[in-house]
Amino acid sequence: MFRIAIIVLFLAISVQVFSQISFSEAEVLVQSRHVWRGEKLGTAPAIEPSVTFSANRFSFNVWASVTTNNSYSEIDLIPAYQFNKFQITLLNYYNPVPGENNQYLNFQKGKSRHSLELTVDNYSVDKQQFKWMVGTFLLGDKNEDTGNPYYSTYIELKYPFSIWGIDAEPVCGITPFKGFYANKFAVINSGISFSKSFKISPTLSVPLCTTYIFNPSQNNHFFVIASGIAFSKL
Numbered sequence: 403m404f405r406i407a408i409i410v411l412f413l414a415i416s417v418q419v420f421s422q423i424s425f426s427e428a429e430v431l432v433q434s435r436h437v438w439r440g441e442k443l444g445t446a447p448a449i450e451p452s453v454t455f456s457a458n459r460f461s462f463n464v465w466a467s468v469t470t471n472n473s474y475s476e477i478d479l480i481p482a483y484q485f486n487k488f489q490i491t492l493l494n495y496y497n498p499v500p501g502e503n504n505q506y507l508n509f510q511k512g513k514s515r516h517s518l519e520l521t522v523d524n525y526s527v528d529k530q531q532f533k534w535m536v537g538t539f540l541l542g543d544k545n546e547d548t549g550n551p552y553y554s555t556y557i558e559l560k561y562p563f564s565i566w567g568i569d570a571e572p573v574c575g576i577t578p579f580k581g582f583y584a585n586k587f588a589v590i591n592s593g594i595s596f597s598k599s600f601k602i603s604p605t606l607s608v609p610l611c612t613t614y615i616f617n618p619s620q621n622n623h624f625f626v627i628a629s630g631i632a633f634s635k636l
Contacts, residue, residue: 428453431630440591440617444474517542533560554581588619
């Protein structure tokens with residue numbers, strides 16, 4: 403019943419957003435590796451398109467990732483609502499398993515490839531200001547031993563700044579208790595990114611980003627380079 407209620411809520415929010423929205427921005431990035439919250443997903447470079455629609459306080463983003471060797475793929479539907487300096491976001495992650503029979507609309511127990519996360523953040527505030535995000539999984543992170551959900555939680559802290567015309571963003575991400583990310587409280591994502599966007603026209607730009615990532619919990623280091631093309635509404 404809880405699973406059905408959450409899915410109905412997600413669909414209701416999505417319909418509400420879609421009934422009002424118009425195109426806002428889109429981009430296609432190519433990343434040397436797809437690293438998410440301190441964990442590498444896939445074994446090859448990833449192509450990652452996204453498009454965002456918005457209307458007043460609502461936005462709806464469709465984001466995807468696929469590696470060049472098909473070792474990892476993902477499609478996300480992301481409705482969000484902005485109020486004051488905060489944003490509430492509901493992320494529907496769809497992660498098909500390579501080599502298996504995956505059906506997007508299959509929500510049966512044990513066969514669904516979907517997971518759902520609720521986040522709150524202040525990422526939309528002025529660029530050079532302390533930022534934070536808290537996200538908790540509502541569906542899709544079940545403890546296989548007990549059959550109960552972990553409610554895996556991720557807390558991220560950032561403090562963006564600029565140097566020599568380049569945007570820098572140090573980050574620290576933790577999980578406060580046992581769950582999907584780690585078996586206990588742990589720092590799972592730390593590092594810094596440097597990015598710059600090169601304007602080609604009023605609506606077209608080329609972003610370039612380099613990121614160093616360290617996961618202390620797993621003692622893993624990553625260096626990621628990303629670039630692509632971005633479109634925005636006038």
